[in-house]
Amino acid sequence: xxxxxQTLTRDGLWENNPALVQLLGLCPLLAVTGxxxxxxxxxxxTMLVLIGSNLTVSLVRNFVPKEIRIxxxxxxxxxFVTLVELLMNAFTYxxxxxxxxxxxxxxxxxxxxxxAEAYASKNPWPKAAYDGFVMGLxxxxxxxxxxxxxxxxxxxxxxxxxxxxxxxxARDLRIQLIQFDYPLLLAILPPGAFIGMGFLIAGKNWLDxxxxxxxxxxxxxxxxxxxxxxxx
Numbered sequence: 001x002x003x004x005x006q007t008l009t010r011d012g013l014w015e016n017n018p019a020l021v022q023l024l025g026l027c028p029l030l031a032v033t034g035x036x037x038x039x040x041x042x043x044x045x046t047m048l049v050l051i052g053s054n055l056t057v058s059l060v061r062n063f064v065p066k067e068i069r070i071x072x073x074x075x076x077x078x079x080f081v082t083l084v085e086l087l088m089n090a091f092t093y094x095x096x097x098x099x100x101x102x103x104x105x106x107x108x109x110x111x112x113x114x115x116a117e118a119y120a121s122k123n124p125w126p127k128a129a130y131d132g133f134v135m136g137l138x139x140x141x142x143x144x145x146x147x148x149x150x151x152x153x154x155x156x157x158x159x160x161x162x163x164x165x166x167x168x169x170a171r172d173l174r175i176q177l178i179q180f181d182y183p184l185l186l187a188i189l190p191p192g193a194f195i196g197m198g199f200l201i202a203g204k205n206w207l208d209x210x211x212x213x214x215x216x217x218x219x220x221x222x223x224x225x226x227x228x229x230x231x232x
Contacts (some may be wrong), residue, residue, distance in 0.1 A: 024109065028105060036151055049060065049106050052080040053080050054131055055132065056073070081106045158175045
């Protein structure tokens with residue numbers, strides 16, 4: 001894999017994750033992650049919009065004057081959001097109703113506008129499309145992780161309502177892991193989303209710090225530091 005594609009993959013999935021690092025698109029992320037199904041549905045919708053908008057912006061970047069590039073980007077994003085919304089209305093109506101206003105609000109997602117401006121408008125279409133894919137995938141991973149955490153603690157289940165996204169055959173995918181007499185409202189309500197997101201960010205920061213400590217203790221790094229010290 002080309003080194004730039006490797007960098008894009010690391011950035012999208014971990015180093016520059018739009019949700020965990022850039023903290024973009026938090027409104028829908030916190031609002032609809034009550035279940036894995038809702039989170040996965042919104043994650044896939046956002047990924048499709050990111051890929052389509054990045055690809056289109058890259059293809060027209062040389063024909064759009066700099067003075068109007070942001071309005072043009074918004075129109076492109078709104079077009080793809082409308083297409084995704086119509087497709088969900090036609091094929092996943094239950095999920096479409098569950099997500100509600102947060103589907104059209106993808107238009108205002110700063111992660112999508114930011115990638116169109118920062119990367120797609122400056123790079124050829126294959127790299128722009130791949131950037132949209134990995135950024136969307138990283139965003140979807142966080143959505144699903146937070147949705148799984150909240151659904152498990154709030155309802156004791158995973159993949160509740162999967163048939164809304166995948167069809168009737170997916171009704172059997174529902175897993176009851178914990179039997180609650182009463183649901184844990186803190187996990188279901190917005191405060192639970194903020195707390196869960198905080199734990200995810202803290203977990204990423206802990207893993208990054210641990211990796212840096214291990215890298216600093218490696219023999220290669222120590223040898224390099226010793227050579228620098230000797231030269232000085």
